[in-house]
Amino acid sequence: MSYPPDPNNPYSQPPQPGYGYPQQAPPAAGYGYPQAAPMQAPMYGYPPAVPQSMPGMVVTSRVLLFIIGAVQIIGAGIILTGAAVTKTVTDRARDSYESDPFGGFGGAATGVLVVVGIVALLFAVFSITLGVKFGQGGPAVRITTLVYGSLGALWGLVMFLGSFANKVNPAPGFVFAVMWLAVSILMIVGMSTRDGVAWFARPRY
Template sequence: MSYPPDPNNPYGQPQQPGYGYPQQAPPAAGYGYPQPAAQPMYGYPPVAPQRMSMPGLMVTARVFLFIIGAVQVLITAGLLIGAAGAKKVANEHTTGSDTAIFGNAAASVLLVIGVVYLLAAVLSITLGVKFGSGGPATRITTIVYGSIALLLGLGVLISSITGGAQSQVAGAAVGAGFGVGIGVLWIAICVLWIAAVTTRDGVAWFNRPRY
């Protein structure tokens, strides 16, 4: 005749859960128990966000901004040198004479134009730099800058065509032709600036998320 095992017997066999014995759940993770590490889903490794590359049209516009900025710096230097020369000529003549008056006026005009070109050079180079990291404000500034420059280019083109048509002097005709070429080139560059930042790729570039 068999007897059930004594639970208080230290030499008895360990109790096995079975019929009539409730299953014990493993201790829940909490204070004093390590948390199980989260495992990534099989077949779905973590994907790092990809950096967007600058559109090709914007790269071209950026290069032209740097080139135009460098040319504007050279023009500024030439205008300031001319202003200094005109001022020197004015100082060498008697105050109130026609030469002195003309020299001072020419120096003032050249100085003002030189300052304008210097500010334009700073803006061109700054926009070129900000193309890499700027946002919507850079895009809007480029549109305004390109629009104003486009109007100036149209003015140069129209005045060159009108002056060349009315002039009968060979030298003036050559100068008018040069002005027409400069005007057409400047208008093309301004259109490139505006188009680069108003196309869908340009808008997406300036609105891209920053990481």
């Protein structure tokens, strides 16, 4: 039979948990004991910072879209003016000779020029509208601009190769093709950079 230890006996051992004495719970945190910091899950990456203003390459792409739209408007005006002149010359020649001296070529050329001029005007409106959307547009605007720049680069490459077919003076076509290629590549780069992606993916309220 076991007896409880005498508290007045200095040689007696302190009571052990489980031998007739209840085990005491550890002191709660906050009563003189520091509380352990909660464990945090390790972070293996940080989300890209949301740009507060439009990044430089995005601004460049936007300005280039406006410039392209202006050039397309000027080109459309020149083409439609040429269509009007062609129609006037054809009508006067028909009135003078009481028949079409061009064999119908004048009317066909006028129709082609009108269609090309209208298409150029539509592209001008599209370019300017796309540039305006850069302020509040989302990922769809970025992807559309990326595709637009890629098609422009392809067209610039075609013009670049076609400039060598002009044996008389290939310089104007060559310079224009190089400039068009450079503009298209700048637009592609502006839409592909990390800042550009973050700008169009930012939350809009």
